Amino acid sequence: MPERARILVVDDDPWLVKLICTALGQRYECIGAADGIEGLAKALVRPPKLIVSDVMMPRMSGWELVKQVRSHSQLAFVPFIFLTALGSEDDRLYGFRLGADEYLPKPIDIAELGQRVDHVLQRLAQLEQAARDRVRKAPPKGAPGLRGDLDQLGLSSLLVMLEMERKSGLLGVTRDAPAERVRIYLIEGRIVAAQADDGQARNADAVYHVLGWKHGHFEFNAFLVEMRDEVEMSTTGLLLEGARRIDEAARA
Structure with missing residues (x-):
């Protein structure tokens, strides 16, 4: 049981x-x-x-x-x-x-x-x-980066995996139609800042925006990030609030 x-x-x-x-x-x-x-x-x-x-x-x-x-x-x-x-x-x-x-x-x-x-x-x-499944398929330690398609690995699962692995670096998420890019900065797995390249969304709002993408590409590059935490929310909190907003939009 x-x-x-x-x-x-x-x-x-x-x-x-x-x-x-x-x-x-x-x-x-x-x-x-x-x-x-x-x-x-x-x-x-x-x-x-x-x-x-x-x-x-x-x-x-x-x-x-x-x-x-x-x-x-x-x-x-x-x-x-x-x-x-x-x-x-x-x-x-x-x-x-x-x-x-x-x-x-x-x-x-x-x-x-x-x-x-x-x-x-x-x-x-x-x-x-999802994170456990992805960790089993993840590249070996020391690999230069991680890239793929959102069709194969959703952004929520990717962020949880990076959180569990306590990764620091830059996660870039792009889509072609409409052409957009969002940069997400992490320190030891925690999202500390995010910015849409067009300047329309920042930090938590930028994360909520990109969580709604069903198609696109991602690339994560690990490096030391030194910046202030401008998001001030846990990854779980961001994902749950993002899911709530997506649900509300779907019902509207």
């Missing part, structure tokens, strides 16, 4: 933690923590597949928790969902910049939370499998 995904729920309201764990416990292994300090300690002992956290908590807030989580290599890529009564767009964007992958307002809708959790974990499993 396959092992159930482990979810860590962090909130200073014990009733809410119990409610969430009861709902999610039918499909996942769910454990609770009363604040960020306890949550971080439990995550370090046994890394979860997903963290669901409140923002306003005693001792360590959710903002600080996600920063601490992203600073530990064994937790850096764990998806993070915020639950909070802070409803402004600025708060939402701040959470994404810190490395959150989803953001749900309180009072929460348990059914919607379950759907978001399912979506995040399903997407994560797909990305991990």
Whole structure:
């Protein structure tokens, strides 16, 4: 029987933690923590597949928790969902910049939370499998670069592979019709900057734009990149937000 995904729920309201764990416990292994300090300690002992956290908590807030989580290599890529009564767009964007992958307002809708959790974990499993498949076919270490077609390897899988391999360098993505090129800079697998050659999109917006391309070419060249992180989002967060935008555009 396959092992159930482990979810860590962090909130200073014990009733809410119990409610969430009861709902999610039918499909996942769910454990609770009363604040960020306890949550971080439990995550370090046994890394979860997903963290669901409140923002306003005693001792360590959710903002600080996600920063601490992203600073530990064994937790850096764990998806993070915020639950909070802070409803402004600025708060939402701040959470994404810190490395959150989803953001749900309180009072929460348990059914919607379950759907978001399912979506995040399903997407994560797909990305991990695609990356494992690609790593098995990747060129040997020391190869000068990596190039190919988006028809054969989607950009999401490529970015996850580069993240897992902690690669630094420049990923160029081009397409012929219309003629466009986007440059994506990475430091140890993390996207730190992106720029469309026509200047119409930069950083996260440039990544979201190119994630929608079904056809095109890519070329990655490894080298030392020294620049400020202008994206300030995890790769998982970028991919999930990009997928959400593509879904919204398709439904429009």
